[in-house]
Amino acid sequence: MTTHDTTKLICLPYAGAGASFYRPWSALAGDAVEIVPLQLPGRERLIDEEPYRDVYQAVDGLLAELRARLGQEGGRVALFGHSLGAVLAYELAHRLVVEPGVELVHLFVSGSPEPARGRERRATGLSDEEFLAQVGEFAGYHHPALDDPEMREMILPALRADVEMHENYTPSTGLPLDAPLTVVRGEDDDLVGYDDAESWSKVAGRDFEHVEVPGGHMYLTDAAPALVRLIVSTVL
16 A cells, blocks of 8 residues: 555644644554644644634644645545544535545544534633633543643643634534544543434535444543544544
């Protein structure tokens, strides 16, 4: 299999996360799929850049980064995004189905209701302590780095921007997506219910699959091997 024929799995981060979260997936995927994590500004190597607060601006920037990574040849592409990453992946998917030279083979969305279902409870505008408590409650997960004052100061601006971007998001189109779509949900996810995940069938224009896996909203921090196996077996 040549590199050009290998499907590239483009990975979009959840709120506050950076591209490095997905780096261990390369070893899990082996030669079957090339893992390509995209980086949002305001974190890791782009820590000094202003973070996006608008999904459409973020998708413009991500598309430009992806074009640079794919080069003139384009190729076979699949997308994965969790929570905020799911809506970024969905919007990017709509752009890629009309992108010359790119074959969008699959969209994987995780930890999110379908795009038009906004969140009823919001964290934007709260004080730091209330904001972090609310986000922790949303995620059912507390990042240990947030306990360190210096680390928290570094992480908080991007996390706030991501949450604002997610909470203000409305989908760019009501048209069904012309690509197969799989939604993955942790079966104990208190934030995204079974029906929330199932609601992605409304925007699927092609094959639709709903997969439940063990764990809560942040199941992918522990279940990466099983998740990558699922993705690889679906796109091959």
